[in-house]
Amino acid sequence: MEFFETVKNRRSIRSFTCDEILENEIKQLIDAARLAPSAGNVQPWNFIIVKNNETKHKLAKAALDQSFIEEAPVVIVVLADLNRSKLRYGNRGVNLYCIQDTAAATQNILLAAVALGLGACWVGAFQEDMVKIILKIPEDFKPVAIIPIGKPAGKVNMPQKRPIEEIIHYETFVK
Ligand SMILES: Cc1cc2nc3c(=O)[nH]c(=O)nc-3n(C[C@H](O)[C@H](O)[C@H](O)COP(=O)(O)O)c2cc1C
16 A cells, blocks of 8 residues: 555544454564654564453453453554663653654554554553553553554544644744
8 A cells, every 4th residue: 555545544443343363464563663763763662462352351441441442353552661761861761752752653553554454543541550450561661552453344534634734834833
C-alpha cells in the first residue's frame, strides 16, 4: 500500500472479527515499532504481547471498562523504559523524550497494522498502576499505550479532521 494511502486509511478500529493474528504479523508490527525515531537513538521501548483472554479482560477493566480491548485477538502494551531515557537525558528524558519516542513507535504499529490489512486503536485512558500489576511491569517502566489489534469487523468513516488552513502558520505563529 502506498504511504499516503496507508495514512489516510488508518482509523481507530474498535470492533474486530474472530480471526487470529499470525506470529509473523506480530513480528512485523514490532519491527515497524523498533524502527521509529528516538531521542539520541536511545530506543526506550518495550512491548508486551497479550493474547490470554483473562489478561485481556483485566486490561479492559483497567482501561475504564473499554470492552473492545478484550475482543481483539492481540493486544500490544507499549512501555517506556524511564531509566534508559534518564541515563542519557535526565528529567527531559523521563518527562518528554521517552513519551515522544514511544508515541512514535505506537504510531508505527498503527500504520503497519493498516499495511497488513489489520485494524487497531491507540488506547491511552487506563489506570497505569493496575496495568503494571496485571502485566508484572517493573517500577521503572511506564505503560504508555494499549493497542488492541485484529481484523476490522467493519468500515469506519474518517472523523472530522481540522483543515490545513486552520493549523498551518508560515514563519511566525502570529502575523
Ligand atoms: C494519546 C491517545 C489516546 C487515546 N485514547 C483512546 C482511548 O482510551 N480509547 C479510545 O477508544 N480511543 C482512544 N484514542 C483514539 C482517538 O479517539 C482517535 O484517534 C480519534 O478519535 C481520531 O480518530 P482516528 O484515529 O480514526 O483518526 C486515543 C488516541 C490517542 C492518540
